C-alpha cells in the first residue's frame with residue numbers, strides 16, 4: 001500500500017479523477033461540510049478543475065492527498081478522506097480530514113477510512129498526524145477520540161478557535 005491506494009475491509013481509498021466530479025460535487029454542498037469545513041459549494045466543472053489541480057499539487061508531487069472512499073465491488077462514493085499538508089500556527093503538519101456522504105453516515109466508514117490512512121502513514125515512516133476540529137463538531141470530536149487521537153491544544157484557523165488533535169503510531173484504539 002502507498003498513501004494513494006489504501007484498502008480497508010469495506011473500502012478502496014484511491015485518488016479522485018475528474019470523472020468523479022459529478023459524484024463528488026454534492027458532498028461539498030452538504031450544510032455540515034460548509035459549516036464545519038468552510039467549504040464553498042462548487043459546480044461540477046469547478047470540482048473537476050479542483051481535482052486536476054490537486055492531482056499535480058498533491059498526488060504527483062507529494063504522493064498523498066484527498067482520496068475517494070469507494071465501496072468495494074461497487075462504484076459508490078462513500079466519502080472523501082484526506083491526508084494533506086497544512087501550516088498550522090507556523091508549523092507544517094500532516095493533517096487528516098474526513099467527510100462521509102450523508103447517505104452513508106453512522107456505518108463506521110469514516111472510522112475505517114481514517115484508521116486505514118493512519119496505518120498507511122505509519123507504514124511510510126510518518127510519526128505525527130493531526131486533525132483540526134471545530135469545538136461544535138461533536139461527530140468529528142467523537143470520531144477522533146474514539147480512534148485514539150489526543151487533544152493537544154487550541155489553534156486559530158480562519159479566525160475560528162479550533163481543537164488540534166494528534167495521532168501517533170501505537171496511539172490508536174483498536
Ligand SMILES: CC(C)(COP(=O)(O)OP(=O)(O)OC[C@H]1O[C@@H](n2cnc3c(N)ncnc32)[C@H](O)[C@@H]1OP(=O)(O)O)[C@@H](O)C(=O)NCCC(=O)NCCS
Nearest residue numbers: 032036098099100105106107108109110111139140142143
Ligand atoms: C464526521 C463524519 C465524517 C463522520 O462520518 P461517519 O462515516 O458517519 O462516521 P462513523 O460512522 O465512522 O462514526 C464513527 C464514530 O464517530 C462518532 N460519530 C459519528 N457521527 C456522529 C454523530 N452524528 N454524532 C455523534 N457521534 C458521531 C461516533 O462515536 C461513531 O461511532 P459509533 O457509530 O460506533 O457511535 C461525518 O459526520 C461528516 O462527514 N460530517 C461533515 C464533515 C465534517 O465535519 N468532517 C470533519 C471535519 S474535522
